[in-house]
Amino acid sequence: MKRNVLPGLRLSLGVTLFYVGLIVVLPIAALVFKAASLGPEDYWRIVSSARAVASYRVTVLSALGATLFNLFFGLALAWVLTRYRFPGWRIVDAMVDLPFALPTAVAGIALTALFANNGWFGSVLSDLGIKVAYTPLGIMIAMCFTSLPFIVRTVQPVLEDIDPALEEAAQSLGGSDWEIFRKVILPLLTPALLAGTSLSFARSLGEFGAIIFIAGNQPMSTEITALLVFIRLEEYDYQAAAAIASVLLLTAFVMLAVTNTLQARALRYTVRS
Amino acid sequence: MSANLTSGLGRRKSPRVGDGPLFRRALIGTVLVIGAFLILAPLIVIGFEAFKQGWKTYSATIANPDTRHAILLTVVTALIAVPVNTVFGVAAAWAITKFDFRGKRFLLVLIEIPFSVSPIVAGVAYLFVYGLQGIFGPYFDAHDIKILFALPGIILASMFVTAPFVARELIPLMQSQGRDLEEAATSLGASGWRTFFSVTLPNIKWALLYGVVLCNARVMGEFGAVSVVSGNIRGQTNTLPLHIELLYHDYQTAGAFASASILAIIAVFTIIAKVALERQGAGRTRKTVPRPALAANPAEKSS
Numbered sequence: 135m136k137r138n139v140l141p142g143l144r145l146s147l148g149v150t151l152f153y154v155g156l157i158v159v160l161p162i163a164a165l166v167f168k169a170a171s172l173g174p175e176d177y178w179r180i181v182s183s184a185r186a187v188a189s190y191r192v193t194v195l196s197a198l199g200a201t202l203f204n205l206f207f208g209l210a211l212a213w214v215l216t217r218y219r220f221p222g223w224r225i226v227d228a229m230v231d232l233p234f235a236l237p238t239a240v241a242g243i244a245l246t247a248l249f250a251n252n253g254w255f256g257s258v259l260s261d262l263g264i265k266v267a268y269t270p271l272g273i274m275i276a277m278c279f280t281s282l283p284f285i286v287r288t289v290q291p292v293l294e295d296i297d298p299a300l301e302e303a304a305q306s307l308g309g310s311d312w313e314i315f316r317k318v319i320l321p322l323l324t325p326a327l328l329a330g331t332s333l334s335f336a337r338s339l340g341e342f343g344a345i346i347f348i349a350g351n352q353p354m355s356t357e358i359t360a361l362l363v364f365i366r367l368e369e370y371d372y373q374a375a376a377a378i379a380s381v382l383l384l385t386a387f388v389m390l391a392v393t394n395t396l397q398a399r400a401l402r403y404t405v406r407s
Numbered sequence: 408m409s410a411n412l413t414s415g416l417g418r419r420k421s422p423r424v425g426d427g428p429l430f431r432r433a434l435i436g437t438v439l440v441i442g443a444f445l446i447l448a449p450l451i452v453i454g455f456e457a458f459k460q461g462w463k464t465y466s467a468t469i470a471n472p473d474t475r476h477a478i479l480l481t482v483v484t485a486l487i488a489v490p491v492n493t494v495f496g497v498a499a500a501w502a503i504t505k506f507d508f509r510g511k512r513f514l515l516v517l518i519e520i521p522f523s524v525s526p527i528v529a530g531v532a533y534l535f536v537y538g539l540q541g542i543f544g545p546y547f548d549a550h551d552i553k554i555l556f557a558l559p560g561i562i563l564a565s566m567f568v569t570a571p572f573v574a575r576e577l578i579p580l581m582q583s584q585g586r587d588l589e590e591a592a593t594s595l596g597a598s599g600w601r602t603f604f605s606v607t608l609p610n611i612k613w614a615l616l617y618g619v620v621l622c623n624a625r626v627m628g629e630f631g632a633v634s635v636v637s638g639n640i641r642g643q644t645n646t647l648p649l650h651i652e653l654l655y656h657d658y659q660t661a662g663a664f665a666s667a668s669i670l671a672i673i674a675v676f677t678i679i680a681k682v683a684l685e686r687q688g689a690g691r692t693r694k695t696v697p698r699p700a701l702a703a704n705p706a707e708k709s710s
Contacts, residue, residue, distance in 0.1 A: 139590055139593055139594060140505050140506070140586060140589050140590060140593060140599070140602075141593065141598070141599035141602075142501060142502075142505070142599045142603070143502065143505075143506045143508075145498070146498040146499070146501040146502035146505075147498075147502040147506070147508070149494070149495065149498035149499075150495065150498050150499040150502050150503075150514070151514075153495040153498075153499075153570070154499075154514070154517050154518060154570075157563070157566050157567050157570055158517055158518070158520055158521060158567065158570060159517065160536055161529065161532035161533050161535070161536050161567065162520070162524075162532055164532060164535040164536045164541060164542050165528070165531060165532040165535050167535070167542075168535045168540075168541075207438070207441055210434060210437065210438050211438050211442065213425070213434070214434055214435050214438045217423070217425060217426070218431055218434075218435055220435055224682075226439070226442065228678050228679075228681075228682050229442070229446055229447065229678070230446070231678055231681060232446050232450065232674065232678060233446065234621075234624075235624050235628075235674035235675075235677040235678050235681075236449070236450070236628070236670070236671060236674040237627070237628025237629070237630060237648050237670045237674070238628065238630050238631070238648075239628070239630040239648040239649075239651050239652055239667075240453065240628070240648070240651065240667040240670050240671055240674075241449060243453075243651065243655050243663055243664065243667060244449035244450070244452050244453050244667070245449055247452050247456055247660075247664075248448055248449060248452050253452075254448070254452065255444070255448070275445075278445065279445060279446070279449070282445070282446070298423060301423055301424050305424075311424045311425060311427070311430075314424045315424055315425070319424060336523055339525070340523075340524065340525025340526070340527070340528070341525070342525060342526055342527050342630070342631035343526070343630035343631050343634075343648070347652075347655065360525050360526075360527040360528075360631070361527075363527050363528070363531060364527055364634070364635065367531065367534070367635065372534075372535075372538075372540050375531055375534075376531065376535065379527070379528045379531040379532070382524075382525050382527070382528050383524060383528050386520075386523040386524045386525065386528070387523070389523060390516070390519070390520070390523040393523075394516070
């Protein structure tokens with residue numbers, strides 16, 4: 135065994151463990167404990183109630199829609215930012231982080247103002263017969279906004295690192311641009327795309343602030359799961375809040391495991407190339 | 408280059424995939440238009456709505472005692488939560504990158520948990536620790552210590568959601584820097600603190616500042632978690648994001664957007680600071696490899 139000469143293990147590890155224990159582990163354990171104290175029958179009754187199931191459905195479907203949109207738009211944005219130089223590209227690159235920097239409540243009221251029936255976009259869209267605010271479409275747009283940077287920022291570095299020689303080789307073999315993109319570039323991007331997609335999806339599932347303003351929050355149709363937890367709390371129904379929150383927590387852990395696996399794989403690719 | 412070679416052979420090829428002028432312009436155009444609708448428009452509409460009723464309404468909203476109190480509360484929360492998180496981040500990065508111990512990977516996952524958990528879940532979790540129906544709630548209540556629906560609860564919830572910010576900037580960077588410099592310093596007789604302040608800190612200062620800036624932005628803007636634990640008492644436990652919601656639901660749209668404009672300005676400054684720090688090299692270790700802290704083998708770099 136190698137003897138470590140550096141000092142400070144006790145102090146730094148002590149501070150770390152104390153902090154993680156107090157700030158992260160204790161509350162999560164308390165929530166799990168509270169949900170577990172319900173007993174299987176009550177627990178199942180709450181988490182499988184019609185209103186809860188409807189909230190899972192609208193949350194998951196909206197998150198899928200938003201993530202699918204971000205997959206294409208995020209890839210296009212990352213492509214434009216790494217491959218092309220045009221006036222103002224630095225500003226566009228910086229603006230990609232706005233959804234991370236802008237507080238969710240601020241994003242929520244801004245998007246609602248834009249897409250409400252009398253808003254800049256909403257008035258045009260409602261003339262076309264499309265309602266966005268207070269419908270699942272609005273939820274999707276809020277999710278698109280808050281989770282866009284994940285895909286762009288995961289794909290961008292990998293796209294930057296692709297060796298031009300690979301494309302040249304494919305070109306010299308007579309491949310068309312589309313063929314080269316599909317058979318050479320896309321396979322290299324896939325791990326990063328998957329990792330970004332799972333991050334984006336996970337964020338959309340848990341999003342609260344940006345959505346509640348634009349969603350309309352009608353039970354059974356536009357009520358997301360996070361909001362249902364909040365409503366149960368306001369009704370002082372702590373057991374129901376704990377149970378439904380534990381479903382969100384479990385989903386988060388599953389997504390964390392998926393993301394880590396995908397990222398480990400994405401990393402293998404980057405290291406190899 | 409081979410692009411010239413192929414064109415010499417009679418086939419005009421764009422030098423790289425997707426560099427044809429038509430495709431290029433179409434893609435840039437599409438992306439910029441969608442980006443303007445999705446990202447730029449929300450920022451513009453905040454300014455527009457905030458000043459819709461003129462400068463007077465705007466300044467009156469900002470001067471309103473409730474708004475002022477919300478601003479003060481947000482600043483106080485950040486002044487406590489950010490430094491505490493910074494100390495934690497530095498300690499965690501030091502322990503994880505300078506030593507080998509069992510369960511390191513598990514610790515890394517624990518630190519990252521707040522990123523994947525919904526802020527609402529975080530708020531509810533704190534309720535079950537410090538609330539009356541929680542573990543310690545009855546004890547604190549008996550001793551007349553207020554945690555929930557008061558400043559301590561707001562700070563704790565903010566610390567939860569931002570716990571990984573500083574650590575995840577420092578860990579990949581300090582891992583790539585290795586331990587040689589610190590080991591040299593201590594073997595020459597420098598104390599641990601001296602080693603940290605004159606050897607480690609100069610090497611990580613930009614990444615540290617980068618993490619602090621991002622952490623601060625999130626603390627000031629946190630909504631979901633704080634909304635659960637604060638109790639939304641106007642003029643007492645309303646932070647700026649909560650104040651925005653309150654005004655908005657009171658149909659005081661101009662006031663809500665005026666308060667939102669303050670947070671939007673902070674967001675814009677955060678982005679400017681972020682770009683400036685990235686020019687100094689901060690955030691780059693993470694950029695080349697997405698979150699390597701969880702995937703890379705931490706023992707690899709030790710000499």
